[in-house]
Amino acid sequence: xxxxxxxxxxxxxxxxxxxxxxxxxxxxxxxxxxxxxxxxxxxxxxxxxxxxxxxxxxxxxxxxxxxxxxxxxxxxxxxxxxxxxxxxxxxxxxxxxxxxxxxxxxxxxxxxxxxxxxxxxxxxxxxxxxxxxxxxxxxxxxxxxxxxxxxxxxxxxxxxxxxxxxxxxxxxxxxxxxxxxxxxxxxxxxxxxxxxxxxxxxxxxxxxxxxxxxxxxxxxxxxxxxxxxx
Amino acid sequence: xxxxxxxxxxxxxxxxxxxxxxxxxxxxxxxxxxxxxxxxxxxxxxxxxxxxxxxxxxxxxxxxxxxxxxxxxxxxxxxxxxxxxxxxxxxxxxxxxxxxxxxxxxxxxxxxxxxxxxxxxxxxxxxxxxxxxxxxxxxxxxxxxxxxxxxxxxxxxxxxxxxxxxxxxxxxxxxxxxxxxxxxxxxxxxxxxxxxxxxxxxxxxxxxxxxxxxxxxxxxxxxxxxxxxx
DNA sequence: AGAGGACTGGTAACGTCGATACATGTCACC
DNA sequence: GGTGACATGTATCGACGTTACCAGTCCTCT
Numbered sequence: 001x002x003x004x005x006x007x008x009x010x011x012x013x014x015x016x017x018x019x020x021x022x023x024x025x026x027x028x029x030x031x032x033x034x035x036x037x038x039x040x041x042x043x044x045x046x047x048x049x050x051x052x053x054x055x056x057x058x059x060x061x062x063x064x065x066x067x068x069x070x071x072x073x074x075x076x077x078x079x080x081x082x083x084x085x086x087x088x089x090x091x092x093x094x095x096x097x098x099x100x101x102x103x104x105x106x107x108x109x110x111x112x113x114x115x116x117x118x119x120x121x122x123x124x125x126x127x128x129x130x131x132x133x134x135x136x137x138x139x140x141x142x143x144x145x146x147x148x149x150x151x152x153x154x155x156x157x158x159x160x161x162x163x164x165x166x167x168x169x170x171x172x173x174x175x176x177x178x179x180x181x182x183x184x185x186x187x188x189x190x191x192x193x194x195x196x197x198x199x200x201x202x203x204x205x206x207x208x209x210x211x212x213x214x215x216x217x218x219x220x221x222x223x224x225x226x227x228x229x230x
Numbered sequence: 231x232x233x234x235x236x237x238x239x240x241x242x243x244x245x246x247x248x249x250x251x252x253x254x255x256x257x258x259x260x261x262x263x264x265x266x267x268x269x270x271x272x273x274x275x276x277x278x279x280x281x282x283x284x285x286x287x288x289x290x291x292x293x294x295x296x297x298x299x300x301x302x303x304x305x306x307x308x309x310x311x312x313x314x315x316x317x318x319x320x321x322x323x324x325x326x327x328x329x330x331x332x333x334x335x336x337x338x339x340x341x342x343x344x345x346x347x348x349x350x351x352x353x354x355x356x357x358x359x360x361x362x363x364x365x366x367x368x369x370x371x372x373x374x375x376x377x378x379x380x381x382x383x384x385x386x387x388x389x390x391x392x393x394x395x396x397x398x399x400x401x402x403x404x405x406x407x408x409x410x411x412x413x414x415x416x417x418x419x420x421x422x423x424x425x426x427x428x429x430x431x432x433x434x435x436x437x438x439x440x441x442x443x444x445x446x447x448x449x450x451x452x453x454x455x456x457x458x459x460x
Numbered sequence: 461a462g463a464g465g466a467c468t469g470g471t472a473a474c475g476t477c478g479a480t481a482c483a484t485g486t487c488a489c490c
Numbered sequence: 491g492g493t494g495a496c497a498t499g500t501a502t503c504g505a506c507g508t509t510a511c512c513a514g515t516c517c518t519c520t
Contacts, residue, residue, distance in 0.1 A: 103337075106387075178409065211456045262478090
């Protein structure tokens, strides 16, 4: 079997698994059931994915990639805050649209970070960085990522655990709003983009702080001037 | 065997299961392993708990009840808002103190609401009601419950999924604060902007600039970190 | 062109799981 | 002291994840 064919078979197995997962639930995903659904023998799964864990990881990655493929990830016209908002919505929408897959990826914290998990974080981190560069970030970048992740995770899992007739869309919008106020500032710390603007803003706010020694502050001011006039 | 003895045996089995769960993980909890740990035969589990699901449910309930037993649930002297805050802390503390148990109870949203789950919600609902009675509630009671639950759930699961050396306690306090401002009409504790925002903006924009040498940039990054973490 | 060998794919099986049927033992009561 | 009901122990079932093993096929080298 050529690598080309093998890739195609992998794809067929993955899609059969997703079908099984979404139609009959997590417990229906057995190696045997997947094998017959994909039209091959149980051991073939192991030749293709190593073990069941490998299969599930491949499934998560495929599902997430497929979802992202239909979305536009470029920065929007309304600034980094709106981009963050859209990114949060994207994460939640993925969970609501693929509950079984989402639970597989995000329910058990013991599961080591899969490529799919990491890919989602990459998207998020890019938006956070732009937010920080524009001076909108209220907290540390890593903390921001954790907050965004936690609110989205909590939103999706709680939403899914509610009976359908008691799901209030306000849960999602309120959590999103809470996330935004926790992570971003209402007023940007700098009006100008790039290092020069940030340096100017920092230069202005500098005299009030005490984290640096006299000498350090002097050198820092020199550097900020250089960055400003670059 | 008298009902009294049976109750005692149930208790022994449950505690053996918790021991197994926390020491060797979820997958180590097999009916056989539990049976030998509790000193009886595998079928005895089924006579006591019906099936494995029943055992796990009993375990969840026992673990949660034991945790709550050591806590004071009465209204505190600082008003309903502080009570809510303490309730949220309680939920999160339970998750951090009993990760395996928490994951068992809250990870999979497909699992129907267990008695333990409901008991936790009861505690929460009481506090929300007092909050509403005192006029502090910004949103519908059910929505408030969902928001509180979602933030706590997201906080615990995200915390547990982070490697230990990257867990920032600020994640918990920030999420708690976000929950409080979303749910109550209390004024958010506005933190002074200071130079932190500008420092973060400069930190994010730093890689793009060329006015500083490698060494200067390294030192500058250290200072910016100090300025943001002050 | 034919023999040898590496590699793919199929079959059968292992050990363990959750769960259950059945036999064995034990105690109360007539 | 026999008898019936109930608790306990034994043996086993089907299904699971996983692996050893064997047959067939295709490429290579002489």
